[in-house]
Amino acid sequence: MFKKYDFETYTDRTGLDSAKWENIPIPDAQVSEGFSKIPMWVADMDFATAPSVIASMLRRITASPAFGYYGLPATGYFDAIRSWQLERNGVDIGSDEYISYENSVLGGVANIINTYTEPGDPILLQSPTYIGFTGTVNNAKRTIVLTDLKQDENGTYRMDYEDMEKKIVENNIKVAIFCSPHNPTGRVWEKEEIAKYVEICAKHNVIIAADEIWSDFIVGDKKHIPTQSVSETAKQIVAAMYAPSKTFNLAGMVGAYSIIYNDEMRKKAKEHAATTHYNSPNLLSVYALIGAYTGGGEWVDELRKVISANMDYAYEMMKTWDGVTVQRPQGTYMMFPDFTEFCKKRGKTLDDVLKRCVSVGVICQDGRPFHGECHIRFNMALPTAKAKEAFDRLDRYLIKEEW
Ligand SMILES: Cc1ncc(COP(=O)(O)O)c(C=O)c1O
Structure with a gap:
């Protein structure tokens, strides 16, 4: 769909001192065996910069x-x-x-x-x-x-x-x-x-x-x-x-x-x-x-379409998650869903939810330091296929499967 520039290649930046790829911002959380890492926290993008x-x-x-x-x-x-x-x-x-x-x-x-x-x-x-x-x-x-x-x-x-x-x-x-x-x-x-x-x-x-x-x-x-x-x-x-x-x-x-x-x-x-x-x-x-x-103008305009598509996918999916409240952002590449009711209904804490996300490779960010009481911050600046993979994993392992 977005042809002129490459917003599809996903490069593992492990070993390159990337803050996003080298760290897991959730204490005591680990990616379980069998899951690849999909870092979705600190605000940089998993895209190469513009050719210009x-x-x-x-x-x-x-x-x-x-x-x-x-x-x-x-x-x-x-x-x-x-x-x-x-x-x-x-x-x-x-x-x-x-x-x-x-x-x-x-x-x-x-x-x-x-x-x-x-x-x-x-x-x-x-x-x-x-x-x-x-x-x-x-x-x-x-x-x-x-x-x-x-x-x-x-x-x-x-x-x-x-x-x-x-x-x-x-x-x-x-x-x-x-x-x-x-x-x-x-x-x-x-x-x-x-x-x-x-x-x-x-x-x-x-x-x-x-x-x-x-x-x-x-x-x-x-x-x-x-x-x-x-x-x-x-x-x-x-x-x-x-x-x-x-x-x-x-x-x-x-x-x-x-x-x-x-x-x-x-x-x-x-x-x-x-x-x-x-x-x-x-x-x-x-x-x-x-x-x-x-x-770089044209590159940014294409990029915004990719981010929009990612947000639409995640938004539509999160809307179906019982107890999760989410707004479709008007700007930025961040999403900030509220898991308050979800936690109450499932008898979980936000820490439990964050660890569960990380365990399936989706490395998201605790919303509390941003003053979101029971919120999670997701960075959506990654190739659409990966964004979908991340939310599909959450849909399966966080929402549909008992844990
Ligand atoms: C609102 C806002 N301001 C500033 C920054 C960081 O900018 P800089 O690295 O230029 O200080 C960020 C990074 O996420 C941000 O979201």
Whole structure:
């Protein structure tokens, strides 16, 4: 069905120091004999990156195989970011000046936290939340204040604005982290939802670190709305973080970028980043970005179809599982089903379920560190045949067979 690019080859990355392939994130869990491993946890993809990425890196290597000290290329890097943002998000950044290299998206988020708050200060996060935010805020010795997303009658996660404002006021919040699209729920926020979030933050002088690393993974019928695009105020109070790393499977190359329109905020953030001396670009990752953003559009669009197909398969199957509640994500390549009723009905704990998944080779992730009480997080970025195999195994050994 998806012909032009190869999203079917499945490569066992054992022995290559892959976090996803070398580790099992569930304590005391083991893959039983006779089952192959299908890692479906940490957010990288079991696909080779886009051909345009490899071509761009190779061009740079062959043009000059000297890898000394280099700055960002005078042409190519900023142009690529600006054209990608225009093409994918309809955003005309206007000037290269607003774009800054960041070593990683979490590095950029941490930099905003460190620039605008002191140790001990509270940071507002939505719950469920991405485990990386928890780590970033804890590492910075700030405290986490959670505002819960609420599921409506259709199970769609919604922001609770009243609770959010209350938490901001009670805790004197100065910085909020906003994840859009949202990991782990897969929500792609509507313009009105984002505008209301921004408005409340603006009213209380809260700066927003908007993590939009998943913006290229819209896998439903929605559109990614960049947080900064919702109003003139948003442009002034939001530091937006983007990267080609999630989209093109380049996390190991290291490299991201921020867009900050507010001159004072950008100056402060840059000054603070400079204090660490840890924010210089990796040469090849710069060329990876150029290749990704100038020639990778069609590849991403095909990839999104593959992820969509995987999600459809898993969603339709999980809907038939008694006691499991699941939403079809609108974005990201993660699924986050709730096993609460399943556990109650079967007299099992979430740990039992996680271990059972791993025992049949499906290496998934505990949802609790993401604040999903009895949830499991599944990474769907793998060839469709393997995604099907994983869910077929679960259907047989977790659901249908007694254990
Ligand atoms: C929302 C979100 N932000 C950031 C990251 C990590 O980005 P980086 O490796 O650039 O810090 C991830 C990875 O899964 C993520 O899901």
